[in-house]
Amino acid sequence: MALTTAPDPTRRGPGSVRAHPKRRGPGRIRHTEGLAGYVFLSPWLIGLMGVTAIPMLLSLYLSFTDYDVLTPFSEVRWVGLANYERMFTADPSYWHAVRVTVTFALVAVPLKLVAALGVALLLNRAWRGVGLFRGLFYLPSLLGGSVALAIVWVNMFNRDGAFNSLLSLFGITGKPWVNDPDWALETLMVLAIWQFGAPMVIFLAGLKQVPTELYEAAAVDGAGRFRQFRNVTLPMLSPVIFFNLVLETINGFQGFTAAFVLSNGTGGPVDSTLMYTLNLYITGFTELDMGYASAMAWVFLLAIAVITAIFFSTGRFWVHYSDEEDR
């Protein structure tokens, strides 16, 4: 089963209406089916409008106002681009949050993916325990996003935590890492990397798809282990790497729970864990500055869209699809 990142337009399916020439006969049936289509689609359509589209437009409008939830809609003041101006020129903590978020993603995402790929390669050699190991490595991905685990994590890196007791075995005196502005974000990065299991499972699936013949051919040509990895595994795996990279980066930018728990919702110590979404939450729901928070949300959305677009446009140069010749 191939890993599908996007609908394949050449297949029969929702992507292309043309794929079905009118072979279903009389227009009456087509009509009932068209109607049925919208009947079945209606919950989704209502959700799209009510929960997604209208709120998005509302937030676009609000981003040009000074709306706080307490004043009625009729008294909302239009402030033009003031929120955006403030964000880009007059709000150091905003840029601080951007820095924190980008740092987090730049460090945690690559390390997580390297860990995932490394362990996947170790596991890929076929033998009996693979299922058990795969499951155990995946467990943190299921638990890691929860408040409970964030609580455990914070305590683990506290003064009396497990990490310091580990260090003391080597004669190192630790410190309360989570209270240190220089180290608090790092503990969150470790938490993210600890959850390498989900991308690992996807890598494993990708590795299984690499045809054995390629390795045999490479071996015949005298390629050693490393060159096989570099010239066979990596290119063959590049679509999966790409998929994981996009997904994990977008997730990385959205880290909220652990930062909230570590700092008790403040982004501390000294704003060192002020992730973008936490900053947005504080602005919108603690300071009730919902107009400004809406502006932040829109910039966030655009940033993610741009990053995704950059990924996809650079992907052409390094992502190798083995069925390319067929197209």
Place this chain on the structure above:
Amino acid sequence: MTLTPTAVALPSPRRRPGGRPLLRLLILVAIVAVVLYPLIWMVGTSVKSQEEIVNNLGLLPERFTPGNYTAGWSNFDVSFGRFFLNSAMVSLLTVVGNGLSCLLAAYAFARLRFRLRGVWFAVMIGTLLLPQHVLIVPQYILFRTLGLVGGEWPYLPLLVPQFLATEAFFVFLMVQFMRGIPRELDEAARIDGAGPYGIFRHIILPLSRPALVTTAIFSFIWTWNDFFRQLVFLSQLQDYTVPVALTLFIDSTSQSAVGPMFAMSVLSLLPVFLFFVAFQRMLVEGINTSGIKG
């Protein structure tokens, strides 16, 4: 994708025995130890006495102290039993909502022909990557304007979107699954006089059970672990779900709360852990076919 037992057991002839199995096993065991350490430490700490939490830094307690569990259970004015009930209710209703609404939408996308289908499908794919944080402010305002935030039944803002197929991920997963159901079955049913509704009822619905189960498991786990939306929409103590209630422990700065806090953390992860044990294979395969994050 399923690893058949034979495929696992077969030695791979293609590679030289360069990677020694024993060495590899040792490395893997070491990684497992690192990965599981926080979890074992969590469970160990949850049964340590207050004194031991500070002084005994080992994994396991010298004296087993289950008192943290009873203390944590009734640490706040509202008992954790209530919080667990609230979480269970929200999670189970989310499972029902996602299952129903996503199935309907997926059937339309996968099998029916109607105007603008391609457009709507592209829109649905577009919402896959839409961060929930972007929508939270306007959704809050909207639900508040409708009087649903902190209303008679404060869970409506959490649940209404789930009954409207807004988790595009599950729609996509089901569409992918339904594409694999042979169209000949539809044709046969059509010849027998079934319309779109009949085909859904008698062919697609029964055959989509595996996709429904995957959706149900992930819906449950994600909602059970979710914090952001529940934090925003729940404001009364008695309405709190488990994750929101757990953060109350952080507020109480006293050291004496650590044991009870850990005990309740362990309990809160227990349902997810049990799901993991019961459906491990399915969960792992689920993310294989669709690439979910954890």
